[in-house]
Amino acid sequence: MTRHELTRFPLIKALLKNRWPQLAVYAALLAGFIFAIFAGFVGSPVGNHNFSIVFVWIAWWAMLILAAVPFFGRGWCAVCPIPLPGEWLQRGAILELAPTGKGVSLGRRWPNPLRNIWMQNISFTLVALFSSVILTMPLITAVVLSAMFFLAIGSSMVFERRAFCRYLCPVGGFIGLYSQIAPLELRVKTTRACASCKEKPCYHGSEAGYGCPWQVFPGGLQKNSYCGLCMECLRTCPVDNIAVNLRPFSSDLATPTKRLDEAFKAFIMVGAALIYAGVLLGPWGALKDAAYRIGSGVWFAYVGVFLSVLFVLMPSLYALAVKAGMLLAKTSSAVRPAFAAMSAALVPLGLMFWVAFSLGFVFTNATYILAALSDPLGWGWNLFGTANIPWQPLFTGLLAPLQTLVLIAGMLWSAETAQKVASAAGVRPLPVIIYCLLATLVMLGLLL
Amino acid sequence: MKSAMIFRLLMLAGGLALALLPSFAQAAPPVERVFRIEASSFAYKPGQIQLNLGDRVTLELVSMDVVHGLYLDGYDLSLTADPGQTARLTFVADRAGSFRFRCNVTCGAMHPFMIGKLTVGPNHSFTLAAGLTISAIAIFLLIHPRRASQ
Numbered sequence: 380m381t382r383h384e385l386t387r388f389p390l391i392k393a394l395l396k397n398r399w400p401q402l403a404v405y406a407a408l409l410a411g412f413i414f415a416i417f418a419g420f421v422g423s424p425v426g427n428h429n430f431s432i433v434f435v436w437i438a439w440w441a442m443l444i445l446a447a448v449p450f451f452g453r454g455w456c457a458v459c460p461i462p463l464p465g466e467w468l469q470r471g472a473i474l475e476l477a478p479t480g481k482g483v484s485l486g487r488r489w490p491n492p493l494r495n496i497w498m499q500n501i502s503f504t505l506v507a508l509f510s511s512v513i514l515t516m517p518l519i520t521a522v523v524l525s526a527m528f529f530l531a532i533g534s535s536m537v538f539e540r541r542a543f544c545r546y547l548c549p550v551g552g553f554i555g556l557y558s559q560i561a562p563l564e565l566r567v568k569t570t571r572a573c574a575s576c577k578e579k580p581c582y583h584g585s586e587a588g589y590g591c592p593w594q595v596f597p598g599g600l601q602k603n604s605y606c607g608l609c610m611e612c613l614r615t616c617p618v619d620n621i622a623v624n625l626r627p628f629s630s631d632l633a634t635p636t637k638r639l640d641e642a643f644k645a646f647i648m649v650g651a652a653l654i655y656a657g658v659l660l661g662p663w664g665a666l667k668d669a670a671y672r673i674g675s676g677v678w679f680a681y682v683g684v685f686l687s688v689l690f691v692l693m694p695s696l697y698a699l700a701v702k703a704g705m706l707l708a709k710t711s712s713a714v715r716p717a718f719a720a721m722s723a724a725l726v727p728l729g730l731m732f733w734v735a736f737s738l739g740f741v742f743t744n745a746t747y748i749l750a751a752l753s754d755p756l757g758w759g760w761n762l763f764g765t766a767n768i769p770w771q772p773l774f775t776g777l778l779a780p781l782q783t784l785v786l787i788a789g790m791l792w793s794a795e796t797a798q799k800v801a802s803a804a805g806v807r808p809l810p811v812i813i814y815c816l817l818a819t820l821v822m823l824g825l826l827l
Numbered sequence: 828m829k830s831a832m833i834f835r836l837l838m839l840a841g842g843l844a845l846a847l848l849p850s851f852a853q854a855a856p857p858v859e860r861v862f863r864i865e866a867s868s869f870a871y872k873p874g875q876i877q878l879n880l881g882d883r884v885t886l887e888l889v890s891m892d893v894v895h896g897l898y899l900d901g902y903d904l905s906l907t908a909d910p911g912q913t914a915r916l917t918f919v920a921d922r923a924g925s926f927r928f929r930c931n932v933t934c935g936a937m938h939p940f941m942i943g944k945l946t947v948g949p950n951h952s953f954t955l956a957a958g959l960t961i962s963a964i965a966i967f968l969l970i971h972p973r974r975a976s977q
């Protein structure tokens with residue numbers, strides 16, 4: 380497989396290694412993040428006239444799912460402002476390197492039973508269940524953003540490194556899942572150099588930088604999921620053994636997961652995209668009502684259906700498809716490892732579902748971005764003269780063809796992935812491919 | 828082996844048929860139609876409208892609570908109805924496929940998701956997309972039969 384080392388270029392390397400460019404982006408995004416919380420609390424309660432909704436759920440979301448995740452993997456996490464205050468407190472420093480012991484964290488180890496992404500699966504599902512109000516009401520968005528902010532600070536105060544990012548963040552879970560697809564990776568150049576490296580400053584830290592905040596040993600990196608691309612190891616490695624590479628798409632899926640928490644992440648994401656497409660973008664008023672009237676009987680019914688689809692229906696049908704594939708291949712090993720491995724096929728499928736779903740509301744609501752830029756709090760300001768730009772859906776004629784293309788690409792990509800991982804998993808991929816095809820047809824039916 | 832091949836070819840044929848045949852379907856003759864759509868936060872009733880290509884349609888939008896509107900994707904048409912009032916819009920349904928219509932007046936929290944669906948002719952957007960998806964996967968399996976059956 381061909382890889383091109385980007386850090387070979389001195390300019391790129393210098394930009395990544397230096398702390399200043401990163402700090403500048405951090406500062407800007409942290410300001411934006413705090414402003415979003417502020418706007419949510421004090422600005423107009425009308426979502427489409429409030430910075431918090433428009434910039435978080437339209438602008439940031441579009442950037443994240445249409446560009447950052449597919450092309451840069453955890454690129455967003457490299458600049459994300461949420462864990463910064465906690466991390467700065469934990470280190471006792473913002474820019475310069477602090478002598479160890481200056482920070483104010485208890486530095487506990489994250490408990491072993493929670494060293495997986497089940498908590499992230501749960502936190503994402505919770506956000507998803509309340510999405511109709513989170514996505515539309517500035518106050519609720521502000522509450523959710525603040526909760527993430529303080530949870531991140533709290534985690535840094537009690538635990539070592541970035542516990543929030545690794546184990547709690549609802550966004551971080553799916554970014555990690557889909558970062559396997561990105562044509563970008565951070566890896567060591569040779570594992571031989573690491574074997575003879577005694578101090579392992581990339582993990583433990585040194586005068587040159589901090590030990591991996593994401594609790595990853597770069598020398599052992601096999602996939603993108605848990606490397607936050609923070610570039611500390613690029614700074615600390617004494618023998619210049621860290622590289623940022625351009626690589627073929629979805630390289631990480633060649634070695635699929637063995638873990639059920641990661642496999643379920645894939646189901647949760649595919650299922651949530653299907654349900655959102657039906658509820659939020661579909662023509663069924665009763666469904667919207669059920670999703671919106673939180674606490675009512677219909678809402679609990681909605682929650683029941685939501686959870687059953689994500690955690691029971693989709694995984695059990697998939698297990699049946701995997702089992703059928705095993706029967707076809709005449710293998711008689713356990714279903715569970717094959718099920719986990721074959722969940723790789725759902726990674727490109729799910730990402731493309733999310734792209735298709737997001738196209739469905741990003742372009743129709745994009746004009747709100749310009750208006751909210753001039754009037755971020757919905758108070759009648761007109762900072763840049765764009766406050767009164769009328770709402771106008773963009774590219775509505777292109778929407779259906781684009782969504783179709785995206786979903787066909789996702790289908791083919793997942794079929795290819797299924798074929799790639801099938802023989803190692805001891806299954807024939809056809810039943811899984813048919814499952815992905817049926818899911819794609821349902822998604823098309825909901826969107827078109 | 829042979830049956831697998833036949834299965835894939837049948838799948839391809841089925842996909843292509845689904846993608847292409849609806850365009851040759853005998854269209855019903857165009858007629859005049861009037862639809863009354865009740866808009867209330869945050870839904871249209873009916874939420875789905877079915878037309879034939881060439882129909883001359885009048886949409887009567889009645890707002891049941893606050894001000895609502897309707898913007899029709901693909902046709903770039905819009906109208907607004909004040910509470911208790913009826914707004915009318917007449918147009919010729921000369922584009923086949925399915926089109927979303929959405930509220931164009933901010934009417935509350937779920938406003939951006941106040942969406943209905945207008946289908947002109949058989950749902951061409953869907954049959955074409957589904958047919959292409961099935962054909963694409965059939966072609967894929969024909970090209971990579973080895974890997975699929977190893």
Ligand code: SF4
Binds near residue numbers: 543
């Ligand atoms: S895991 Fe979450 S909080 Fe952490 S950097 Fe990524 S998006 Fe930000």
Ligand code: SF4
Binds near residue numbers: 573576598615618620
């Ligand atoms: S510091 Fe460099 S050489 Fe040493 S273990 Fe880390 S990546 Fe490998």
Ligand code: SF4
Binds near residue numbers: 607
């Ligand atoms: S230190 Fe290196 S391995 Fe760890 S998160 Fe940062 S970039 Fe990734």
Ligand SMILES: [Cu+2]
Binds near residue numbers: 895896934935939
């Ligand atoms: Cu509205």
